[in-house]
Amino acid sequence: MQDNESVINNINKLKNEKNAVILAHNYQRDEIQDIADFVGDSLGLSQEAVNQDADVIVFCGVDFMAESAAILSPEKTVLMPEIDAGCPMAAMVTPRSLREKREEYPDAEVVCYVNTSAAVKAECDICCTSANAVNVVNSLDANTIIFVPDKNLANYVNSQTEKTIIPWEGYCPTHHQILAGDVLLMKEQHPSADFLAHPECRIDVLEIADEILSTTGMVNYVKQSDSDEFIIGTENGILHRLEKENPDKKFYHASQYAICPNMKMITLDSVQKSLEKMEYEIRVPEETRAKAKRALDRMLEVKRSE
Known part of the structure; x- marks a missing residue:
């Protein structure tokens, strides 16, 4: 059994040999964030993959994230260390069920959150992130x-809009674990702390938030804020990054149960194995990739015009 230091040294050696870059989502294990070349949100990491002069992208996240990297960087090899690390929310919508919903509302346009499969992105008109939805x-x-x-x-x-929104009956099980009662208890214990909530949280949780922010929004807000204490309403993995980048500030999770088991599947050993065996490669069929990319590109055009 190798110790962590040996595994990390071997990962760095393999990275150099294979011209690879490691991307880690904000919700990954602490040690995975620490070995990553870039830590961020799902779309930001996929865009970083485009910018990198690398042949291999090791994506430490869940399935739809690796697919997004493959959509935007088809010339690169995208690896996912744990092939079973899926997103339960993304699995709550299929291309067929979405086509059926379109038939019910023929005049509607379809907006799909980036937390969807490539096949679902190919069926929608435009994608969005939690920050730009x-x-x-x-x-x-x-x-x-x-x-x-x-x-x-x-x-x-x-x-936040006057348009008629037809919501899909999906949700993130991890953010659903964050309850308003838990947040109120934390507020009692830490009355000076700002409560930052991710918009994937329940509506009654958002109603008591000081700020509603994406993960990148939280990272940026904390850096610029004069506050010294924060209650964080998203997956608890992000606290590692927040504490690392803001050592003079204090952070508290909104719920001890806000842990995504799929995000925690990836380990140092699985990253090492992924690079050694070049597994598991994520490929998106070209027809699906082209359609999904159009939805992503259309979103990015909106972002550029803001």
């Missing part, structure tokens, strides 16, 4: 919007 929805000509797959994010968008 409101702007994306407001950019569309249609007055009726089918929003998939997160009903909590859809409800948040609905509160």
Whole structure:
């Protein structure tokens, strides 16, 4: 059994040999974030993959994230260390079920959260992130919007727009674990702390938030804030990055149960094995990739025009 130092040394050696870059989501294990070349949100990491002069992308996240990297960087080899690390919310919508919903609302446009499979992205009109969802929805000509797959994010968008939002009945099980009662208890214990909530949280949790932010939004807000204490309403893995980048500030999780088991599947050993065996390669069929990329590109055009 190798110790962590030996594994990390071997990972770095393999990275150099194979011209690889390691991308880690904000929710990954502490030690995975520490060995990554870049830590961030799902779309930001996929865009970073495009910018890197690397032949191999090792994506430490869940399935749809690696697919997004493959969509945007088809000439690169995208590896996912744990092939079973899926996203339960992304699995709550399928291409077929989305096509059936479109038939119910023929005049609607479909906005899909980036937390969806490549096959679902190929069926939608435009993608969005948690940070730009409101702007994306407001950019569309249609007055009726089918929003998939997160009903909590859809409800948040609905509160910020005059358009009619048809929410999909999906949700993130991890963010659903964060309850308003838990947050209120934390607020009692830490009355000076700002409560930052991710828009994937339940609506009653968002109603008591000081700020509603994406993971990148939280990272940036904390850096710029004069506050010294924060209650963080998202997957608890992000606390490692927040503490590392802001050693003079204090952070508390909104719920001890806000842990995504799929995000924690990837270990140092699995990253090492991934590079050694070049597994598991994520490929998106070209027809699907082209359609999904159009939805992502359309979103990025909105972002550039903001």
